[in-house]
Amino acid sequence: MAFxxxxxxAETISLWSLAEDSLVEFGDDTSLVVVTRWGEFDFPDAGPxxxxxxxxxxxxxxxxxxxxxxxxxxxxxxxxxxLSWTVPGAVALNRVLTALSGSVxxxxxxxxxxxxxxxxxxxxxxxxxxxxxxxxxRPVRLSRFGALRPGDxxxxxxxxxxxxxxxxxxxxxxxxxxxxxxxxxxAEIAAREEIPAEVARPLVGYLVASGCVVAGDDGGRxxxxxxxxxxxxxxxxxxxxxRSRTWQANGLPETAEPPRSPVAKPQGPGxxxxxxxxxxxxxxxxxxxxxxxxETDHAAPAFTTRELSAEQIGEFLYRAARxxxxxxxxxxxxxxxxxxxxxxxxxxxxxxxxLYLTVNRCSGxxxxxxxxxxxxxxxxxxxxxxxxxxxxxxxAMVAAANHRRPAALLSVTTRMxxxxxxxGSRAYAAALLHLGALQETLYLTAKAMGLAAHAVSVDxxxxxxxxLRLDWPAEVCVGECALDLAP
Numbered sequence: 001m002a003f004x005x006x007x008x009x010a011e012t013i014s015l016w017s018l019a020e021d022s023l024v025e026f027g028d029d030t031s032l033v034v035v036t037r038w039g040e041f042d043f044p045d046a047g048p049x050x051x052x053x054x055x056x057x058x059x060x061x062x063x064x065x066x067x068x069x070x071x072x073x074x075x076x077x078x079x080x081x082x083l084s085w086t087v088p089g090a091v092a093l094n095r096v097l098t099a100l101s102g103s104v105x106x107x108x109x110x111x112x113x114x115x116x117x118x119x120x121x122x123x124x125x126x127x128x129x130x131x132x133x134x135x136x137x138r139p140v141r142l143s144r145f146g147a148l149r150p151g152d153x154x155x156x157x158x159x160x161x162x163x164x165x166x167x168x169x170x171x172x173x174x175x176x177x178x179x180x181x182x183x184x185x186x187a188e189i190a191a192r193e194e195i196p197a198e199v200a201r202p203l204v205g206y207l208v209a210s211g212c213v214v215a216g217d218d219g220g221r222x223x224x225x226x227x228x229x230x231x232x233x234x235x236x237x238x239x240x241x242x243r244s245r246t247w248q249a250n251g252l253p254e255t256a257e258p259p260r261s262p263v264a265k266p267q268g269p270g271x272x273x274x275x276x277x278x279x280x281x282x283x284x285x286x287x288x289x290x291x292x293x294x295e296t297d298h299a300a301p302a303f304t305t306r307e308l309s310a311e312q313i314g315e316f317l318y319r320a321a322r323x324x325x326x327x328x329x330x331x332x333x334x335x336x337x338x339x340x341x342x343x344x345x346x347x348x349x350x351x352x353x354x355l356y357l358t359v360n361r362c363s364g365x366x367x368x369x370x371x372x373x374x375x376x377x378x379x380x381x382x383x384x385x386x387x388x389x390x391x392x393x394x395x396a397m398v399a400a401a402n403h404r405r406p407a408a409l410l411s412v413t414t415r416m417x418x419x420x421x422x423x424g425s426r427a428y429a430a431a432l433l434h435l436g437a438l439q440e441t442l443y444l445t446a447k448a449m450g451l452a453a454h455a456v457s458v459d460x461x462x463x464x465x466x467x468l469r470l471d472w473p474a475e476v477c478v479g480e481c482a483l484d485l486a487p
Contacts, residue, residue, distance in 0.1 A: 015061035015107035049089035127163035139216035160242035162211030244429030261417035270381035276314030301400035310364030352418035406482035
């Protein structure tokens with residue numbers, strides 16, 4: 001990482017700072033510890049230039065050339081009149097900043113003292129940032145994964161394929177970024193947006209170096225368009241993958257909080273049906289072994305014309321989804337909250353999933369859409385509307401490539417208030433993991449009972465939410481499972 005020192009006549013200057021979540025601790029001797037989101041970095045022999053630079057960087061964006069100019073330690077004084085700093089103090093600083101690259105923010109400002117035009121913030125532990133020298137006539141554009149979104153401090157340019165995100169702090173930076181929706185050049189941007197060319201080109205160079213903007217070749221071709229790995233991903237899927245695997249706050253709490261929703265969802269005012277509770281000791285003697293269940297092939301969905309019974313529904317939900325117990329527990333980061341125990345797996349025992357049962361053919365249960373209360377083991381009517389019921393059952397029939405509706409359909413939702421305060425940006429990804437665990441439990445339970453459970457993927461839009469009377473987006477549907485008798 002070489003330092004670029006701008007002279008007093010430069011239109012733009014390079015600024016350096018530490019990420020806001022970094023903490024610099026100075027020892028009484030020459031030791032230095034920097035605590036970052038990526039871990040703790042110990043520098044036992046940090047020289048005066050390193051200590052002074054990090055002290056200033058912790059306060060905000062600073063020109064390292066100015067730091068060098070203001071520090072004088074005899075022969076070890078780092079000179080600011082060279083683009084390649086090779087004196088001992090600068091070499092040590094370069095080494096420290098390389099180690100801390102995941103928490104070093106690179107900014108571009110004007111020599112007017114008004115702060116950065118933009119700031120490039122790392123989102124991975126060890127990124128490499130080298131401001132790109134982009135020719136004025138070279139084509140550039142936003143990455144096809146790039147997006148502008150509001151956030152802390154202003155407008156952000158983000159991309160799940162980039163190791164950085166960019167805070168567009170001043171109008172010139174915003175106008176440059178907004179001009180990159182299609183291929184253009186720095187010269188065209190400067191002319192169109194009335195931005196000095198000597199400012200537009202460095203702005204474009206920083207954006208390209210961030211990875212959120214891509215540069216093409218002389219023929220106007222962009223490498224990412226032909227990248228076989230990237231071509232496997234849509235923007236939405238790659239963004240979801242990226243955000244669900246990191247602790248980027250994205251407007252969510254950066255530290256864990258207790259869940260904002262109770263263990264069991266409060267029930268509505270609809271009529272209640274208390275369900276059958278099986279004797280599990282008797283069932284254990286009759287059930288196939290786990291090996292037999294796992295080694296039996298899953299048949300393709302083939303819905304019958306026969307009826308389920310209310311007793312079968314009760315046993316199925318009791319064995320697969322009831323609350324066995326609940327109580328207080330410590331959550332990640334030491335926060336306290338109420339959790340529960342159920343037959344399937346859930347991270348930190350938060351259990352944010354809810355089950356809704358649409359009854360089609362079931363002796364002893366009227367047709368309708370019900371919410372399953374896992375604490376009281378009962379069904380509470382949500383909707384008796386025949387149109388709502390038909391919408392859900394028809395979507396399951398089409399998704400399963402059948403010509404008749406299933407006997408019953410389970411719709412699974414997630415309550416984000418149970419997990420988002422604790423897991424942050426990973427909450428929705430956790431819901432899908434839990435859905436998979438629940439679906440497997442439903443499959444195995446159905447097999448053990450001589451029933452057939454089939455996960456179906458419906459093209460739902462907002463129709464499911466309306467039919468289930470969900471409070472969108474606090475509660476959203478994440479999956480369905482059709483239930484019928486084994487053919």
